[in-house]
Amino acid sequence: MSKLNPTPLVTPPQLDDPSIKSTWSHRAWVATGCTTVLASLAVSFIGSINSHIWLEPILSVFAGYLFADLVTGVYHWGIDNYGDASTPIFGSQIDAFQGHHELPWWITKRQFANNLHALARAITCTVLPICLIWRDRPVAMGFVGMASGCIMFSQQFHAWAHGTKSKLPRLVVALQGGGVIISRSQHAGHHRPPYNNNYCIVSGVWNRFLDENKVFEALEMVVFLKLGRRPRSWSEPNSGWTEAAVDSPAMVD
Amino acid sequence: MVSLVKQPLLSLLPTTQSPKQYHPFAANTTTPFKSSQSQFHGLNLTFSIPCSSSFTPLISKTSLIVSAKVNKGSVPPSFTLKDQDGRNVSLSKFKGKPVVVYFYPADETPGCTKQACAFRDSYEKFKKAGAEVVGISGDDGASHKAFAKKYKLPYTLLSDEGNKIRKEWGVPSDLFGTLPGRQTYVLDKNGVVQLIYNNQFQPEKHIDETLKFLQSL
Numbered sequence: 001m002s003k004l005n006p007t008p009l010v011t012p013p014q015l016d017d018p019s020i021k022s023t024w025s026h027r028a029w030v031a032t033g034c035t036t037v038l039a040s041l042a043v044s045f046i047g048s049i050n051s052h053i054w055l056e057p058i059l060s061v062f063a064g065y066l067f068a069d070l071v072t073g074v075y076h077w078g079i080d081n082y083g084d085a086s087t088p089i090f091g092s093q094i095d096a097f098q099g100h101h102e103l104p105w106w107i108t109k110r111q112f113a114n115n116l117h118a119l120a121r122a123i124t125c126t127v128l129p130i131c132l133i134w135r136d137r138p139v140a141m142g143f144v145g146m147a148s149g150c151i152m153f154s155q156q157f158h159a160w161a162h163g164t165k166s167k168l169p170r171l172v173v174a175l176q177g178g179g180v181i182i183s184r185s186q187h188a189g190h191h192r193p194p195y196n197n198n199y200c201i202v203s204g205v206w207n208r209f210l211d212e213n214k215v216f217e218a219l220e221m222v223v224f225l226k227l228g229r230r231p232r233s234w235s236e237p238n239s240g241w242t243e244a245a246v247d248s249p250a251m252v253d
Numbered sequence: 254m255v256s257l258v259k260q261p262l263l264s265l266l267p268t269t270q271s272p273k274q275y276h277p278f279a280a281n282t283t284t285p286f287k288s289s290q291s292q293f294h295g296l297n298l299t300f301s302i303p304c305s306s307s308f309t310p311l312i313s314k315t316s317l318i319v320s321a322k323v324n325k326g327s328v329p330p331s332f333t334l335k336d337q338d339g340r341n342v343s344l345s346k347f348k349g350k351p352v353v354v355y356f357y358p359a360d361e362t363p364g365c366t367k368q369a370c371a372f373r374d375s376y377e378k379f380k381k382a383g384a385e386v387v388g389i390s391g392d393d394g395a396s397h398k399a400f401a402k403k404y405k406l407p408y409t410l411l412s413d414e415g416n417k418i419r420k421e422w423g424v425p426s427d428l429f430g431t432l433p434g435r436q437t438y439v440l441d442k443n444g445v446v447q448l449i450y451n452n453q454f455q456p457e458k459h460i461d462e463t464l465k466f467l468q469s470l
Contacts, residue, residue: 002303217454218428218453220430221362225358225433226431234362
């Protein structure tokens with residue numbers, strides 16, 4: 001068996017690197033994303049009151065929260081294992097996730113809108129039409145609103161999962177401890193070789209089930225046997241995937 | 254033969270079999286049944302489907318397979334396949350000693366590699382029990398050769414191109430037929446099947462179960 005590549009030593013980006021700064025475009029997309037999510041939830045809330053129902057909307061909101069966790073896991077698994085920077089549509093995301101594995105803590109340095117804008121853009125483009133078409137379905141909109149909101153903010157939950165406990169707001173630490181959002185310890189499992197587990201990043205509630213039942217392993221086998229594509233997790237991690245040691249430790253909080 | 258571990262959600266999903274599953278030696282010869290068995294992640298699940306137009310699947314945790322193509326007590330169909338060195342190998346070659354025939358999905362995949370290496374690591378114990386080990390998958394000879402060389406596998410790997418033998422023996426698939434099943438047969442020195450073990454995602458258990466059985470003989 002080949003040996004793991006030694007831990008690469010890299011010079012991390014500077015804190016004033018423009019790649020981690022929010023631009024007005026980023027902020028605009030986050031604003032539209034949030035508006036879309038809030039509109040969906042508002043439609044659900046108002047429709048529920050008008051229809052005198054409460055249990056179904058609450059359950060659908062909860063189902064949306066659970067669904068979002070699963071979706072983030074499947075998406076994360078997909079872009080962690082297949083494709084590269086040149087892949088159409090997803091190339092930049094794949095490249096970003098690979099870079100994230102090399103410098104996991106760097107996500108904590110990204111400004112808020114910079115971190116969320118890509119998901120916000122996707123949510124705006126998909127959920128806004130749904131909101132318009134399904135505006136008279138409060139139960140469905142509860143599910144859609146909650147799921148899209150959790151998916152959009154999953155990158156923030158992800159960033160918090162890489163944070164240091166002492167530097168995180170107490171509410172965030174409490175939510176992590178309560179399993180409401182992905183915890184630092186659970187997500188740390190994803191950043192250990194062979195990097196093939198703990199893919200979900202909203203609450204992580206699906207992680208144990210998916211990992212214990214080898215769901216992603218099964219999907220990887222199916223993809224390999226049907227399409228001939230080997231997932232990255234089957235190979236020894238290359239230097240671009242292994243967490244790097246920084247040559248300027250002072251950069252890391 | 255039927256072993257129960259925990260019951261993951263996915264194990265309740267049916268597996269697919271080829272349509273002609275009626276076994277001529279099934280206990281009930283007047284009403285043919287289709288039957289398939291899959292042990293997805295440790296749970297051995299058997300269900301029988303009547304061949305009538307009304308589809309009424311029954312899921313039983315403890316029923317025996319009565320009409321799989323090869324089952325316990327039967328003599329499996331003979332075969333001649335090429336090994337990793339291109340030589341023809343017949344099942345009849347192993348008559349006179351117990352043989353462990355394990356069907357696995359594909360070379361160089363994580364589960365199959367674990368399983369192959371586990372058989373390798375316990376090979377001396379199998380030899381001590383007087384048994385031979387044979388692995389079968391749909392990969393070609395070149396793939397088997399590279400796989401055997403890379404992991405220093407001391408036993409025979411056979412190429413079941415087109416999965417013909419897999420189908421003849423009735424090895425069940427998983428995940429609605431998308432995943433070739435992982436099933437191991439232990440044949441006694443007369444070529445009669447004495448143990449069948451199916452487990453897709455705990456490959457090392459195949460070694461534990463078959464070795465335990467051989468050592469109990």
